Amino acid sequence: xxxxxxxxxxxxxxxxxxxxxxxxxxxxxxxxxxxxxxxxxxxxxxxxxxxxxxxxxxxxxxxxxxxxxxxxxxxxxxxxxxxxxxxxxxxxxxxxxxxxxxxxxxxxxxxxxxxxxxxxxxxxxxxxxxxxxxxxxxxxxxxxxxxxxxxxxxxxxxxxxxxxxxxxxxxxxxxxxxxxxxxxxxxxxxxxxxxxxxxxxxxxxxxxxxxxxxxxxxxxxxxxxxxxxxxxxxxxxxxxxxxxxxxxxxxxxxxxxxxxxxxxxxxxxxxxxxxxxxxxxxxxxxxxxxxxxxxxxxxxxxx
Numbered sequence: 001x002x003x004x005x006x007x008x009x010x011x012x013x014x015x016x017x018x019x020x021x022x023x024x025x026x027x028x029x030x031x032x033x034x035x036x037x038x039x040x041x042x043x044x045x046x047x048x049x050x051x052x053x054x055x056x057x058x059x060x061x062x063x064x065x066x067x068x069x070x071x072x073x074x075x076x077x078x079x080x081x082x083x084x085x086x087x088x089x090x091x092x093x094x095x096x097x098x099x100x101x102x103x104x105x106x107x108x109x110x111x112x113x114x115x116x117x118x119x120x121x122x123x124x125x126x127x128x129x130x131x132x133x134x135x136x137x138x139x140x141x142x143x144x145x146x147x148x149x150x151x152x153x154x155x156x157x158x159x160x161x162x163x164x165x166x167x168x169x170x171x172x173x174x175x176x177x178x179x180x181x182x183x184x185x186x187x188x189x190x191x192x193x194x195x196x197x198x199x200x201x202x203x204x205x206x207x208x209x210x211x212x213x214x215x216x217x218x219x220x221x222x223x224x225x226x227x228x229x230x231x232x233x234x235x236x237x238x239x240x241x242x243x244x245x246x247x248x249x250x251x252x253x254x255x256x257x258x259x260x261x262x263x264x265x266x267x268x269x270x271x272x273x274x275x276x277x278x279x280x281x282x283x284x285x286x287x288x289x290x291x292x293x294x295x296x297x298x299x300x301x302x303x
Contacts, residue, residue, distance in 0.1 A: 001042040002122045003216075004146065004206040005033065006175050006189030007050035009086065011061035015195060018266040019243055023061055025221040026193050027068050033192070033205055033218055034072055042207065043077050044122060048175030048189060049084025049132060049148030052095040066101035073102075073110050080112045080120075082131035084148040084175055125211045128170065138170025143211055148175040151186040155179065157199055173206055173213075180204050180215075187213075193220040197245040197267065201225070229254075235262060247271055 008030070011023040034045065052061060069079060087095040096113050105111045114120070114129045119142060121127070128138045128145035138145040145168075150156075152164045157178045172186040178199050180190030189206050191199070201224070204217045223242045228234065230249035235258070238244055245267040248254060258265070 001040070001210075002044045002046055002127075002208040003033070003037045003042045004046050004048060004173055004189055004208060005030075005192060006048060006180075006205070007084065007086075007178055007191040007195070008047065008193075009050055009053040009191065009195045010065055011057060012053045012195050019222070022222060023064060027064060029193050029218070029221045030068065032221075034075075034077060036216070036218065037205070037207070038075070038077070040207070042209075044080065045077060046080040046146060047082070048146050048173065049082050050086040050175055050191075051081060051084070053086055053195075055086070055088050055095050057095050062095075062101060069102055069105070069111065073105050078110050078112075080114070080129075082114050082129060082146065082148060085132050088132060122208065123210060125208065127208075135166050135168055137168045138172070143171065144208065144213075145170040145172050146174075147172060150176055151183070153183050154186065154188065155181060157196065173208075193222065194224040197224045197226050197243075199224065229268075238262060238264070240264060245269070 008026060010026055015022050037045070051065070073079070081096060083096055102111055106113070112120075114131060117128070117130045117134050117136065119126050119139060120129050125144070126142045128142040130136070130138075130145055130147035132148045134147075135149060149166050150162050150164050151172065151174060152162060152167045154162050154177060156162050167185070170185065174186055174188050177188045178191035178195060179188065180202065181188050187206070190203055192203065194201055194203075201220065202217070203220055204215050207214045207216055223239075225239075225242050225244055227238060227244050227246050228249070229246045230252050232255070242264060244262075244265045246265055246269075248268055248270050250271050254268075255261070
């Protein structure tokens with residue numbers, strides 16, 4: 001039995017800025033996932049990329065994750081990793097250098113880091129292990145493939161459909177997008193917890209057992225949400241167990257003690273006119289292989 005875990009992004013920079021120490025809640029969420037999986041008899045865990053938020057994570061996060069792994073391995077678990085796009089600047093430079101802190105477990109086969117495409121067998125089920133930035137078809141004889149990339153036709157976390165050249169053959173279980181979803185030939189596990197305020201709080205892992213897939217949902221140890229504030233009564237609708245990013249109506253004045261009275265509001269913006277041209281540019285960017293697609297034309301129109 002294999003538990004497949006999506007993007008962790010341990011210590012997300014933007015979120016740590018407004019919610020210091022949120023990485024501890026990410027790890028406590030992992031605790032619940034591992035414990036629930038252990039109860040089902042699962043001892044193998046596969047992280048499909050973006051373990052950290054950057055290729056050079058702060059040592060604090062590396063150490064915290066290494067200590068977490070040591071504890072779980074001593075409980076009888078085995079862990080498998082591939083780097084994602086956030087983990088790696090190149091094949092040779094990636095955040096999985098943290099394994100130096102747990103090297104003794106690698107020698108014992110209790111931690112496996114895959115840095116090249118290969119076939120790995122879990123409970124007699126051959127699985128193609130495939131990491132960023134490689135793109136290739138799943139080899140014959142494999143039932144599933146694990147990877148980390150944007151599959152054409154999938155929906156990004158901002159809601160737009162992604163158009164890329166990436167449509168390799170196979171049954172893909174992927175990391176990259178944080179919203180759980182499935183389409184023809186692929187499914188995304190989704191992130192362990194929310195990383196951005198606009199993301200859905202619905203989270204899951206995937207269990208591969210004797211060649212069959214099942215989905216197991218879990219509740220993260222923190223919840224992010226967005227809310228609109230246009231009058232005092234809107235504050236009463238906010239849940240105390242949720243961190244908020246609020247959008248304040250331009251004709252509403254925030255009360256003087258709003259930060260003291262509502263400490264779970266972590267970010268706020270003031271409503272304004274939407275730049276239609278910028279909105280079109282954003283859509284072009286997320287739908288294109290080229291992150292600067294349409295930029296020249298946009299600048300011509302603006303200038």
